[in-house]
Amino acid sequence: MADALLRLESARTGYGPNDVLHGVSLTVREGEIVTLLGGNGAGKTTTLGVLSGIVGLRQGKVVWEGRDISGQATADRLRQGLVLCPEARRIFARLTVEENLIAGTWVRDPKLNKAKLEKTWERFPILGQRRKQLGGTLSGGEQQMLAIARALMGEPKLLMLDEPSLGLAPLIVEQIFRILVEINAAGTPVLLVEQNAHQALKIAHRAYVLATGEIVREGTGSELLASDEVRRAYLGED
Amino acid sequence: MQTPPNPDSGALLFSQMLEILINGLARGSVYALVALGYTMVYGILGMINFAHGEIFMIGMFAAVFALGAMGSAGLVAVGITLPLAILLAMALSAGFGVMNERIAYRKLRGAHLLAPLTSAIGMSIVLQNFVMLSVTKGKVDFPRAVAQPLANTTWSLGPVQLTALQAVIFATTFALMCGLFWLVQRTRLGIALRAVAQDRTMASLCGMKVDRLIAFAFALGSALAAAAGAMVAMYQGVLRFDSGYMIGLKAFTAAILGGIGNIPGAVLGGLIIGLTEDLTSYTIKSEWKQTTAFAILILVLWLRPRGLLGERVADKV
Numbered sequence: 191m192a193d194a195l196l197r198l199e200s201a202r203t204g205y206g207p208n209d210v211l212h213g214v215s216l217t218v219r220e221g222e223i224v225t226l227l228g229g230n231g232a233g234k235t236t237t238l239g240v241l242s243g244i245v246g247l248r249q250g251k252v253v254w255e256g257r258d259i260s261g262q263a264t265a266d267r268l269r270q271g272l273v274l275c276p277e278a279r280r281i282f283a284r285l286t287v288e289e290n291l292i293a294g295t296w297v298r299d300p301k302l303n304k305a306k307l308e309k310t311w312e313r314f315p316i317l318g319q320r321r322k323q324l325g326g327t328l329s330g331g332e333q334q335m336l337a338i339a340r341a342l343m344g345e346p347k348l349l350m351l352d353e354p355s356l357g358l359a360p361l362i363v364e365q366i367f368r369i370l371v372e373i374n375a376a377g378t379p380v381l382l383v384e385q386n387a388h389q390a391l392k393i394a395h396r397a398y399v400l401a402t403g404e405i406v407r408e409g410t411g412s413e414l415l416a417s418d419e420v421r422r423a424y425l426g427e428d
Numbered sequence: 429m430q431t432p433p434n435p436d437s438g439a440l441l442f443s444q445m446l447e448i449l450i451n452g453l454a455r456g457s458v459y460a461l462v463a464l465g466y467t468m469v470y471g472i473l474g475m476i477n478f479a480h481g482e483i484f485m486i487g488m489f490a491a492v493f494a495l496g497a498m499g500s501a502g503l504v505a506v507g508i509t510l511p512l513a514i515l516l517a518m519a520l521s522a523g524f525g526v527m528n529e530r531i532a533y534r535k536l537r538g539a540h541l542l543a544p545l546t547s548a549i550g551m552s553i554v555l556q557n558f559v560m561l562s563v564t565k566g567k568v569d570f571p572r573a574v575a576q577p578l579a580n581t582t583w584s585l586g587p588v589q590l591t592a593l594q595a596v597i598f599a600t601t602f603a604l605m606c607g608l609f610w611l612v613q614r615t616r617l618g619i620a621l622r623a624v625a626q627d628r629t630m631a632s633l634c635g636m637k638v639d640r641l642i643a644f645a646f647a648l649g650s651a652l653a654a655a656a657g658a659m660v661a662m663y664q665g666v667l668r669f670d671s672g673y674m675i676g677l678k679a680f681t682a683a684i685l686g687g688i689g690n691i692p693g694a695v696l697g698g699l700i701i702g703l704t705e706d707l708t709s710y711t712i713k714s715e716w717k718q719t720t721a722f723a724i725l726i727l728v729l730w731l732r733p734r735g736l737l738g739e740r741v742a743d744k745v
């Protein structure tokens with residue numbers, strides 16, 4: 191079995207006096223797509239916040255390539271390749287598509303990197319067509335693509351995404367998930383947070399199910415897809 | 429920026445209009461430089477920097493002292509000493525601007541709007557008193573040896589005269605504004621500044637050092653204010669610890685008029701206020717110039733609450 195690239199060990203944290211995560215542990219290995227499923231308010235975004243350093247830990251640790259990085263700032267984690275594509279896309283609405291991407295290169299390139307932009311236009315032709323348009327004028331699907339492209343500008347060693355399918359039409363969701371599979375096939379592991387369990391399980395090697403701040407199930411994508419309990423509880427099927 | 433005596437009421441001659449235009453634009457471009465600082469800080473923090481007028485005043489004093497020091501060291505070539513003095517004033521005010529951000533703003537970023545407002549007013553009082561107590565209570569003269577030759581050198585522009593002093597003001601403000609536009613619109617650093625202004629969390633997820641970029645915005649605005657301060661000191665010939673108050677208020681007005689947070693808006697607002705003041709001085713009476721300037725502000729805000737170039741709320745995603 192490949193080495194763990196990222197390990198979250200018994201993470202406890204919260205915003206007020208009460209904990210929101212009650213000892214969450216998970217692992218991502220080289221080459222994997224791992225999905226973290228769970229309903230609204232389960233603690234998925236908080237988990238990603240802990241991993242990227244936006245949310246502090248009360249207990250437990252974040253281990254990256256064998257080293258404890260729990261105390262490191264977001265920028266330092268980014269520099270090591272731990273890149274988050276956040277919830278609700280957070281496109282800079284009044285920057286152009288191109289400027290959004292340049293913002294994404296901030297942590298890597300001290301100067302404007304034209305070659306990187308060219309590669310993005312090849313991979314996402316629609317963004318190339320809209321490169322001078324303001325981010326806020328793109329459609330939801332285009333904004334999600336831009337958010338992913340911007341995250342890729344940071345040259346992730348692990349790409350973490352928070353509900354990239356949220357609010358998008360099924361066809362667009364399929365397209366986004368296809369892109370994630372391509373990114374993974376090209377060698378980048380992916381940690382995918384989703385409520386859209388059915389789609390996510392289809393592309394994931396392994397999956398965790400989070401409920402009220404605890405991991406309640408874990409297994410391979412196909413195991414969880416086949417499990418009646420998971421289908422009922424998290425896929426909205428009877 | 430002195431205004432000539434009030435001519436008889438009646439139709440304005442073409443030459444008079446040109447003169448109003450030149451004087452008004454000179455006055456307005458200085459307001460614009462100061463207004464840029466208000467608008468940049470508001471753009472990036474959503475807060476008004478009420479100590480900005482004092483940063484301007486510190487720039488005035490710094491320029492005068494730098495010129496004095498160079499003069500006594502035997503350095504008198506205006507072509508060298510003036511730019512050097514302006515640069516020194518810009519650097520010193522930038523330092524004060526960064527300190528202001530550190531002390532009056534950083535800790536209060538998440539607080540209720542009234543908290544940073546109060547601390548900034550406090551900072552403004554502290555800075556005024558600092559200059560009053562450590563420098564002087566009285567008036568300080570701008571070195572005549574520098575200003576006089578510039579004020580006496582004139583070029584004819586058709587029917588009107590343009591002084592070298594006005595030319596220096598136009599050239600400097602124009603160069604600084606172009607520099608700022610270039611920085612904000614065309615460079616990576618400018619993209620980062622705008623990114624921080626729009627979404628601080630996402631900016632830090634891109635690896636941007638948000639605190640440093642905010643401090644940098646304060647430094648930039650303060651440097652522009654100091655350049656404006658140096659030029660006003662030169663134009664007026666005298667300065668005092670409270671010289672930043674009125675111009676700060678007017679530049680703030682200009683920023684609001686143009687649409688606070690909007691960079692071209694600050695320039696537009698500054699020019700409009702400057703022109704209005706000179707037009708009023710010629711057509712009505714110099715004493716009325718502030719009344720009309722603020723009347724215009726009220727009128728514009730009544731018609732366009734977000735200012736001339738301000739975005740509607742709906743545009744802010």
Ligand SMILES: Nc1ncnc2c1ncn2[C@@H]1O[C@H](COP(=O)(O)OP(=O)(O)O)[C@@H](O)[C@H]1O
Pocket residue numbers: 205206210228229230231232233234235236237
């Ligand atoms: N910034 C915050 N301040 C206070 N409580 C929060 C904050 N963010 C999330 N929470 C709470 O933490 C819990 C988990 O939220 P979150 O991690 O966003 O869940 P999910 O992403 O799975 O929907 C929820 O009960 C939510 O109300």
Ligand SMILES: [Mg+2]
Pocket residue numbers: 234235236277352
């Ligand atoms: Mg969430």
